[in-house]
Amino acid sequence: MSHVLILGGDGYLGWPTAMHFSARGYEVTVVDNYFRRNACTELDTGMLYQIPTLIERAQIWHEKTGNEIKVIIDDLAQPEFMRSLFTGNFKYQFAVNKKYTGIPETVIHYAEQPSAPYSLYNYKYADITLINNLRVTNNLIWAIRDYSPETHIIKLGTMGVYGTPNIDIEEGWLEVEHKGRKDKFLFPRQAGSLYHTTKIMDTDLEWFAVRMWDLKVTDLMQGPVYGVETDESNIDNRLKTIFNYDEIFGTIVNRFVVQSIVGYPLTVYGQGGQTRGYLNIKDTLQCIAASEKTPADKGELRIMNQIMETFTANELAELTKKVGDKLGYEVKIDHIENPRKEAEEHYYNPTYQGLQDIGVKPHYLTEAVMKRMFEIVGKYKNNIRKDVIFKGVKWQ
């Protein structure tokens, strides 16, 4: 049985990923320091529903499926703790079989502060974002170098690293011709937030590690994810992933659905021509699974753009309104002053073929898919706090 170690296993994507691999017969270990939960509490962001602790989740998972997800609660930014995961010099907080599972064949690295507005909230949160994200990545490449260079790292990046360039966005790399000579480089990156900038830096660290130490790394440049349910979360209601609907941790589609349900006008920033690539949470799981099955080679930094389709903010608002109106919600759309500094009309033509080439079959954001989101979120309508949706974090 292959062993998958998931860093950041308590998050919006981490926990569904853990269940996904566990359901398919993998040995799964999850690590988290509850950063996301604690930040939600500290910032009073609201959550659509309460979620059990990671230990309770693993217990419920075991009861319902007989499968084991081992849990460790600790801080991966600490080098010694990261290294202990490869030596067995730690204790599980939850495990059916307490014995060390051993060195993982695959590490899936989600253990980062994932919010752009959080990273620009103030200088303290900027510092936390920078330090957490880069230390975890650096600790990981060193631990892999020192203990297990054959282990495949799958890290989540973001499409946001590319910004909105005036040229087509390729999957990670660009052949450049200059004054009659040629070379191939990482695709140019220029991000729109400090969080996104840490993802540029993560890739720089990985690229260094791959060139120097011949590691195997897959970096998945993901767009904003939407959705609530996965096949595994449907087994028991308490297995659902964390769902934020505020400006700081809530991604745009999830947030628009919540806003529609409570009669809060959809907050489109500025003109709304901002185009981005999006994907369903079920496709995140497919992408990770396909990447695990076809690891990067030794000395390869494989970069794939993890989106399934692109929309402007206006298109997302219109779709949400169309579906919401049919369900009787009378959705309003507001164009508010853009708190971000970004182009509101721009060229955007990203390539995203790599993941489909290794077997991913996209789910698209159809009216039916959005209707299903309305149905699930609607059940928790009474939990939604309108006052925490918009905080007005400014980029400048």
Next chain:
Amino acid sequence: MSHVLILGGDGYLGWPTAMHFSARGYEVTVVDNYFRRNACTELDTGMLYQIPTLIERAQIWHEKTGNEIKVIIDDLAQPEFMRSLFTGNFKYQFAVNKKYTGIPETVIHYAEQPSAPYSLYNYKYADITLINNLRVTNNLIWAIRDYSPETHIIKLGTMGVYGTPNIDIEEGWLEVEHKGRKDKFLFPRQAGSLYHTTKIMDTDLEWFAVRMWDLKVTDLMQGPVYGVETDESNIDNRLKTIFNYDEIFGTIVNRFVVQSIVGYPLTVYGQGGQTRGYLNIKDTLQCIAASEKTPADKGELRIMNQIMETFTANELAELTKKVGDKLGYEVKIDHIENPRKEAEEHYYNPTYQGLQDIGVKPHYLTEAVMKRMFEIVGKYKNNIRKDVIFKGVKWQ
């Protein structure tokens, strides 16, 4: 009188820079946490001569010239301390006039762990390098954003960020044409050490700050510096800058001169075709001074390549041998197994016109210049510890 704040004012370049500005009528404040000295002690790297503390140096400088350099000893990686420099909420460890000088017009940022071998010595030093370098830069851009967006930041980068690409190296930026469309990006970067990678990341942070907050930033991509004396250090022997000659903190020319003097064969790594750009420490001071006089515009990230000429490692070894032999040292050259992972023969054609365009007049590494280095270093021959020169830190 313009006020210059120097972060990392105790280092090889920081202290000469402080004296340079002080001698020219600027108000000068220096900050340092003695990282470099402490690391030299911890790693037992040896130093050509002992240097006074930063406070003693400032006292001697004041006695000899009547000029004041204010001194603060603290850790710039701490956000609150960095911010205190812009509010006056701190105490000087040395100052003639204890009153807060006020917000600086220019910040010169040298406060980074500057050694590639140190950054790859082990995972702990890698972590220290990453965290120190990035936190200081991030704390600085936030403090400037919050308290003084008009202040000009001059940061030292490194030519090492570019690596050895197969295309000509431009000064920071590259116009790219791709599938019939054009855009301008940061010149592609791919560094050969973790330290150099942190400098890539510094530039990413600055570029973010410039785009979002309209800061004024000059990033100087410097090559390895050589030399001992500056006009100001000649005022009193105790004002000389720190001089390392080991593999970790000693730059190649300085190290080769020391090795020649004690009969330690020059350690050329591999074939010795590695080409880099170099400059005299006096030219570092010229470059910083010229940059201060012509600040970057608001919202401009100005990047200049701070080298005056290029040499292969073999050429430097041959020059050192030629000068050393004339002085009777019988210099030997050893081609040792390369501890680094780098191309030993490669294309290298960097542009470096920007600093000369703003008035810098290069000193070149002539036989006379090197002979003078031999003379100065020769006075301290008895202090040189042959056993600490080469530690064999491996990149892999």
